[in-house]
Amino acid sequence: MVAILTILVFVIVFAVLYRGTENGHVVVLVGAGLVMAVGELAGDYSLRMALDSIYFETLALIFGMSAISSLLARSGVFAVLASSTATHSQGSAMWVLVMMSLVTYGIALITNNLATMAVVLPVTLSVCYRIGLNPVPVVVAEIMAANLGGASTMIGDFANMILASAGRLHFNDFIGGMMVPCLVLLAVTLVFFESKLRDWGPQAAAAHPDVSETGDLLAPQIDQRLLQSGLVIFGLMVAALVLAGKVNVRPGWVALAGGLVALLLGRFRDDEVFFACGGNDLLFFLGLFVLVGALNAAGVLDWLVNWLEVTTTGHAGPRAVLLLWMAAGLTLFVGGGTTAAVFSPVAATLQIDGFGDASWWALALGIMAGSSGALAGSTAGTLVVNQYAWFVKQHPGILESIPEGRDFTHREYMRWGMPLMGLFLGLSTVYVMVLTNYSVSESAWLR
Secondary structure (H helix, E strand, O other), X not given: OHHHHHHHHHHHHHHHHHOOOOXXXXXXXXXXXXXXXXXXXXXXXXXXXXXXXXXXXXXXXXXXXXXXXXXXXXXXXXXXXXXXXXXXXXXXXXXXHHHHHHHHHHHHOOOOHHHHHHHHHHHHHHHHHHHXXXXXXXXXXXXXXXXXXXXXXXXXXXXXXXXXXXXXXXXHHHHHHHHHHHHHHHHHHHHHHHHHOOOOOOOOOOOOOOEOOOOOEOOOOOOHHHHHHHHHHHHHHHHHHHHHOOOOOOHHHHHHHHHHHHHHHOOOOHHHHHHHOOHHHHHHHHHHHHHHHHHHHOOHHHHHHHHHHHHOOOOHHHHXXXXXXXXXXXXXXXXXXXXXXXXXXXXXXXOOOOOOOHHHHHHHHHHHHHHHHOHHHOOOXXXXXXXXXXXXXXXXXXXXXXXXXXXXXXXXXXXXXXHHHHHHHHHHHHHHHHHHHHHHHHHHHHO
């Protein structure tokens, strides 16, 4: 009965979130309070158990990386990078798409997808409006690039931060396990768009207030002091993260220290500090961890682990692949952070013979693929939809360059996203199978 009630609360919470709300953290915290009340009454989920279910290291990573990203964004460096790239990419539609995708990927390596798209999207829409270019393929490609960039590193998105804490993984582990396959998938993504957009190009030039008389985008201003402080802090933190595994220091505490320094030097007003350090995200994941802990205490996740092991008895590769596809399917509806929180306890106890990290890379790649298939699964999906709608309202002339029925909507995004999700899953399946088969063969040879 407790398991049924816990699952019901979990489903209701994410049904509310799926319908859209600006206060998602409040909804999740209410859900966490309900499952704790049910658990206390039944004697199955105490306050101590709830505290034990929280990945405090993940919260430290989110806090630290949000503060450092906010400092760098406040300096103007991300906006200048995106603006300069857009300016130098004008004249060729495909060059705009490729260069903006690469910049998006690069920014997403060090900051979460939400912040990445908040910086890149306004620049993209401005340059597409100026040259009369259909912005939809560019925006979709940027979301894909942001997902791939975030998946490439431990600090690139919330899901990887959760996996790092749950799997006791370090910065170098993600570079070795995720960056190469993500770069391959980025190349596949660009080839995919090239093959689908052979007749795509500017339709009609249009004036835009963000464009100077010379035709260049008006570049944002850089705060040199904040930029220098941010780059020094970030450089020192990355160096510390690289060394952390060798000296047995957890990366979360490195990020926490860097974030505290960034807050001290960032000149944030009192009313900006909460958002600068990712306050809403911290509360969301705090509640989410308590919700997932209740599922674990009720035996739901143990049942899932047993089902996976029984279904794939004696087959490490198929077991990891099944985890990959299940993670992608769930991410389509609830997003990558939630999927990581739900499946991390599963991956931690799942037996993948011969290669201990295969379950984590399968899970990370599945989350990345699911995030790319639908806007509901993407961290930045809601933000992109809202910013796009606002821009169109302010500049309706941009619709002249968009074919009828092909405006940026959830349905149009899936027209691009679902085929790419299929490609991502197919290639990721091959990668995971190679990892598990190679590792099993190597282990057998060593014995």
